[in-house]
Amino acid sequence: MESQEPFSEIKNLVCDYCWDTVFSTESFRTICTTSAEQAYTTRPWIESAQKCNFCRLLRQDLLAGTNKPFSLSAPEEAFVVHLRFMRDDKGLELRMHTPTSLVRHGYIVCAAEDDVSALHIITREVVPPKNTNLCFFHALKCIKDCARHDKCPELVPAVLPTRVLDCSDPAQVRLVISDPAAREYYTTLSYVWGEDQPYRTTAGNINVYSTLIEERFIPKTVQDAIIVTHELGIRYLWVDSFCIMQDLDEDKAQEIAKIRAYYSQSFLTIVAVGTEHVSDGFLHEHPKWSRNPILLPFRCPDGPIGSMRLYKQFEEVLPHKATEARAWCLEERILSPRCLLFCSHAVQYECLTTHTNINGSSMWLWSNFPMKLPVVATVPVSDPSELNKASWNRILADYTLCKLTKSKDKLVAFAGIAEFFHGLWPESRYVAGLWTHLFPEALLWTTIEGVAQTRYRAPSWSWAAIDGEIGASIIIQARRVLCDVKRCENGLKWEGNLYSEVTSGLLVIETGIMPAIWNTVRFQSIRSKVVIFSVLINFRKSEKSKEK
Known part of the structure; x- marks a missing residue:
């Protein structure tokens, strides 16, 4: 495992003053290895903090909690800051405060997987919802691990829904009328329409769609679901707007009656959690989600120097969860034994056994995920x-x-x-x-x-x-x-x-x-x-x- 940045780049994350004090070998090891707070005196603010991430952090957060904001402070004034690392089974946290402030600032400390600091910092940044090899590598690993869960159903081919989309070539998608005798793996999509879908399947275009559905007719969220299905190695995808004839009430009634079977027997349900409109798509980082870590040096106890990434606790923009407010989406998620959740801030995996970020990160697992079927005890009862x-x-x-x-x-x-x-x-x-x-x-x-x-x-x-x-x-x-x-x-x-x-x-x-x-x-x-x-x-x- 090698650090992402060379030594010079890591050193340049902070100013010389901070490098020789807080981030010196002796001082940093003392902070890391003791539970007591360590006092640190800042340099005078007349000196520029634009090129020092740590000074900028102090200016933005610590001084905002004092009774004398930075804008009113004398430029030659220095401050005493108390630092402390808190470590538990969930990870590492950095806490800081000044003697004049009643506010104690906490920061989640995480490391990139390929950084030497990852040997000593267990928390990883979440995997963002993007079309990357890293995303699908972790997703497939979650599915593989799920196969060993006692509570989770076995991954087996199932009877295909009446109609499915063939995703073997994401650029040449077509609607397939299923063979009732065939057993295949397929995925399902749970999403919010949020707007009209003018090119959904009808009695008038079903024959054309059985040959090819032009890409311009497929909304971005459905296109992204096709990509995910293909990258997971699955050929077929069920999406309501294309797999149900939307202008025939009888067909809709017949297919809706099969919803339980479709979702409960699917290989996996793709959930577009943070997408409000079908035209938005979900394989991208959401603009409403703020993710701006502070990058600082980290001296490992065994000698090497890596970097750590700090996220302010409790003050990040909360992830947007559009599907959690929709009735159809709740049912689909409850019925699905396995879900791959594309949230606005991260990709998560959910099954009957666990709910986790796909790379195991403990960061921002706020989702109040619903009960899965088959149901499990949630309250103690004397009578089964x-x-x-x-x-x-x-x-x-x-x-x-x-x-x-x-x-x-x-x-x-x-x-x-x-x-x-x-x-x-x-x-x-x-x-x-x-x-x-x-x-x-x-x-x-x-x-x-x-x-x-x-x-x-x-x-x-x-x-x-x-x-x-x-x-x-x-x-x-x-x-x-x-x-x-x-x-x-x-x-x-x-x-x-x-x-x-x-x-x-x-x-x-x-x-x-x-x-x-x-x-x-x-x-x-x-x-x-x-x-x-x-x-x-x-x-x-x-x-x-x-x-x-």
Whole structure:
């Protein structure tokens, strides 16, 4: 392993004064090998700091936290700075402060892989989302490591979706009608449309696309997904806009019903996390992400001199995560056993076992990644049968935070997840987003600042009728619910598809009723759809029924 920069270039990162003080052999080793703070006196500010990265760092950050900003400081004044390296299993951190400041500045310390300092600094910079050999080398390594995970499914060829894109030559892409008997590897794409796609597949152009889809007709995000698929050594890619005939409702209904199979059986799902529009693409560093490290010398304990890269903690621009706010994308990510995430700041890998930057860097892993299917225990439960219920509630709460371009897709975009849980609860019925075996408690969902849709998409007793986050009622934990559900049903746009768009719904319950006063102060932020259950105290059963 050799340093990226020769000695002269490393020395020129700082001024002679800093080189002979902080970065001298004795001083730097003392800072590195002791846990105590080391005091350092800066040089007078009248001397230029433009050519010294360390002086510039002090001017920009440390003096900003004092009661006398640099712009008002006497140019001949010097400052005392306290330095300290903090080391743990996550990596190395440099902390600095002045005696006059209450603010302690922290910096993540990382090293390039080919720098001699990498032997002593375990943290690496993240791999940016660019079309490079380094990116795909690490991505393939993650996939190879995933094959050894006990919890992750085996990588095996699967039945291809009805239609796929042939990516064997990224410059000559065509639409392929799959052979139902064939077993092949394929990737899937999860992304935000964000705008119209005028060249999506229709009944009028499907024959032309089966010969060739001209590059000018393929949006940049899809082009990038084609490149990723090809670089991973996979031939086929499934993308909704090209693999579903977008002008035929029947074809869309049939293909959407297969979403769970498509994503759960794919080799890998490519997720364009930081891309808001399909025309943007994702194989490039995002302009909204600020990544400006401070490069400084690093004297290794065993003698060689390398460099270290400092990133200010907590003050970097947060990565942009467009897909995390979209309902369709959440379902696709939950259903996918393996995801390659092209974030605005880095490329990450996610499976049933891990969520990591592809090169193992610990930097900026902020993503609140969703639960994967099959579900795993996230809360301690004494009764194993409660596990799936808790998992369903968590996924549902995450889903209802997401947005949809078309309101009518509220239940449709959740169909794949519902189908999975139906396999866990085969004796139950799925009705407008609710499970009958969880009645009547399932009717006690609540929402905070939810908005009911004016266009019908679900009955009023279903959470799907509301836009906004929903959760289980607190009443479930405090009261025993006493009622009988006599009748529950819904009409479906596509008969035979239990998870398709809902056209009507009916619920009949039987319970006792009694006079009560609604406490608007206590419950003003909670809108329960079955209010009568919250006042079942001193219950007296009677032969009355109520239809909602």
